[in-house]
Amino acid sequence: MTELVRMTAIDKRFPGVHALKSAQFDLVSGEVHALMGENGAGKSTLMKILSGIYQPDGGTVAVEGKSVTVQGPRAAQSLGIGIIHQELALMNDLTVAQNIFIGREPRRSFGRLDEGKLNEDAESIFKAMNVAMDVRAEVRTLSVARQQMVEIAKALSYRSRILIMDEPTAALNDAETNELFAIIRRLKSEGVGVVYISHKMDEIRRISDRVTVMRDGAYVGTVAAADTPISTIISMMVGRDLENTDVDIPDLSAAPLALEVRGLNRGRTIRDVSFTLRRGEILGFAGLMGAGRTEVARAIFGADVRDSGEIIVHGKPCTIRSPKDAVGVGIGYLSEDRKHYGLALGLDVRSNIGMTSLFRFQNRFGVVNDNALAVVAKDYIAKLAIRTPTDRQEVRLLSGGNQQKIVIAKWLLRDCDILFFDEPTRGIDVGAKAEIYRLLQSLAAQGKAIVVISSELPEVLRLSHRIAVMCEGRLTGILPGGAATTQEHIMRLATLRQGALEEATA
């Protein structure tokens, strides 16, 4: 086992931020070294220095024992350092092979391309990875998981001895994650050193050999993955112990129904889904990717057209044809993609909180009463413990957890008492997750009716009073929350396909 990378005393400042404070990291060949820390801990910055995207202000980087300066992405490539970025950096309109060799296309004279060799080379890389891939397919036609494979192939094509993966499984389902792990193991056996950045504790345990934890731009410690309890890693990350509470299920038998859905259908994505939701209840929605959970929420919310189905809100049948109608009866939907659908990132906290309720703060000439809005915004900032210097801070400068709270504040202000949370903690770090959980629980305790759609089973189990499980567009069962239900129970329903279901009900 040779040492591939040693980074010592790395310092990096951005205007107004001391991003890395004497950070350190090392990597040996044939290992998977997980790099962990909350958002903003400096993991990505450290790896961007290693891959030449940023230049450090201080400290040394040594690759295979030699001190180096990584001038740019190209220099990193020639040092055998490949990086797979968190946000996939692919060109959707080009083919797989064209993506892999962008910048180093096999050329003939006069800048002409040798497309045949390009495709052959790409094919041989996938062959070495033992992955079947049509290298002539346009990248936009591939699933996210397949695109991830292209990224890996691209990184490998540089004959990378050092491979950095930043949140590679963020968009992958379990099967796809397994596929990725198989590839990582094979690379490992060939002596490649892998830096693995992730928030998912179970993955870290499964794939990594060592774990280095960072906090606030500084190095905290390195531990062996196999024999360190997760709780230890988490407390290293957050700098304190996290309480690990079991879900406390209230007796809701007397609570009135907030929402009743009957016979919801939409093409092949939603098939005859019916369920109820009481006030004060948290209903979890579990299932594999593509099971139709988000689609159900969107159909109820009026964002997509329903083929059929009744929606009864507080005992009254409603006609919901558009999100406007849904909001009108008090249903709010918090999209999994906050940045695209939930927030105006360039606007300040105040404007975002008030966005859907501006009509309440305007006089009859359409002038917004900013003072009144500020009062309300500050009230929510305090109530939901949103960490922002002022209510005039631009939302894009806040962390994921605080952004999520702003979306929640927006819907609360709009008087929504039925709230659909789609992946409420995606991209939010561990410490902030617990806070979001507490917030959801206290909202429920105040009588809001809450649906939580989540791909992370521990999250579903931790939060839900009842758990609805979907498979291929149908609701395959509703399980009680609490300790009696395990991940295995959920998985059984989540994989209960059409044929099996008919047998079971026959």
Place this chain on the structure above:
Amino acid sequence: MITRRNLIAAASVTALMLSASFASAQDKLYIPLVSKGFQHQFWQAVKAGADKAAAEFNVDVTFEGPDTEAQVDKQMDMLAAALAKKPAAIGFAALDSQAAIPLLKQAQEAGIPVIAFDSGVDSDIPAATASTDNLAAASLAADKMAELIGGAGKVALVVHDQTSRTGIDRRDGFVNQVAAKYPDIEIVDIQYGGGDQLQSTEITKAILTAHPDIKGIFGANEGSAIGVVNAIKETGTTGVVVIGYDSGAAQKAAIMEGTMAGAITQNPVGIGYETVKAAVAASKGEAVTKNIDTGFFWYDKTNIDAPEIAAVLYD
């Protein structure tokens, strides 16, 4: 699914219906007029004259011109399409005479008589030219300006274009007349506003600011003249003599309310009428006058309603 093909077909059918009235009357003599412009009221008045002649002589007339007077090549395309229709004769007002020569030769070879109009065509191919003498018209404007400001003082010109024939002739006609006859009049500025009302307004404001003691401003076409009037109104300037060119509702109103002292009018209706009349004659092999002077007039508050003036003014 609505395909693009269907949409295009639908649009084309609409076009067919629009043209149905023309298509039904193919056996009449057909005379296309390719003009220098289209949207401007002046050109619409030429068109009105052409239409009047078309009704009188029982021929079909179409009228086309590019969006701006710079688009020489688009005018060529229009001329080429007009020739493809095998017309009895063609009316043509060249933006650039040289550029049009190959197509005009083509017309000549095909035995299609060409009648030039407005600024005409710089060639001997046209059988006749129906136009205004812009140099003479602009020197009349200079005479009127001198008369109105008492023969002395500063004046400025807002002209529509520095490259087109009419722009050059009207500018030179005015400037030369002042130089020749009125030594006490000083031309302090000549600016070009593309015939665009708004741009001409801004230009005039700048002139008024630069020369507070200015006595008079000449706007060399309809858009320029209206621009000058607007600037005078917006700045609340008084005592500046404004002389315009051509007519149009805005200019007529400015003359009636006194913001504009008066204007030169060409006879656009006459230009259109004479062009078609000459084209009909030429297509039948009859002799036509080589230079048809369609005339120009000075009009102001006193004679604007006189029948001979009212007949050549347009709204």
Place this chain on the structure above:
Amino acid sequence: MTTAPAAPVAAAKAPSGAQQKILAFASLIVLLVFFSVASENFLQTSNILAILQATSVNGVLAIAATLVIITGGIDLSVGTLMTFCAVMAGVVLTYMGLPLPLGILAALGTGALCGLISGALIAKMKIPPFIATLGMMLILKGLSLVISGTKPIYFNDTPGFSEISTGSLIGVFLPGVPVPNGVLILFLLALVMGYVLNRTVLGRYTFALGSNEEAVRLSGVNTDAWKMAIYALSGAICGIAGLIIASRLNSAQPALGLGYELDAIAAVVIGGTSLAGGRGSILGTIIGALIMSVLLNGLRIMSVAQEWQTVVTGLIIIAAVYADMLRRRRAG
């Protein structure tokens, strides 16, 4: 050979730009058939040649615009750059009296240089393409007037100059079809640029930049340099357009050019190139330019009133883009 074939191995073949091109081509054929039926004067050699000649300038400009639009940019200066190149050719040939090849070189060089400047403004100074080229559009319009002394520059002293566009090399070999050289240049250029876009490094980066510029940069490609090269090439093509139009009019008309950029962009869009960048083709653009001139010529031949010609052209542009949107939405 797969380890876990959980993901679909070959996703459904994407509906490529080919479909859009077929759609555009079909539309063109429908227009041709329609106008041929509507007027016997339409389908004649002389009229078809007139249509092609009317396409030559807009087609060449549209090719220049296609390059830039595929990178995800926009170039509003193609029209006035064309004029500026024509004026520079006039300066070299008529004012300085130099031989014809130098005039051609002047036009192409001026185009490339101005394109390079636009590219530098965009790549190096990070000015949004819309603004940078809007500025260039006005600068070049002004400079054309300044340098030419606001008068057209005629090429009467340069025999052979008008042959560039109006002569017919094809007519020499095939006397029956005197296709003007301007048209020949358009189609040759289209072939060359089609090859460049699909078969060369420059073409590859053109698509890549429009698809995901940051990804290209992170792959170690000098994106700024390539972007400047693409704008320079686009500028040189505007120089070709300048030569064609000047040769056709036998003069450099300094006031011309404004508005031509919109016709070029319209042709590009009708041809299925995405304004968002990343996809497009020269063939589509040529078809788009042909659709526009066939439509205009056909409507004229049918004596449709001019105001309605404009309305129909507008409808066609919207319909073309809407059809493309529908197709894309269906393709998911």
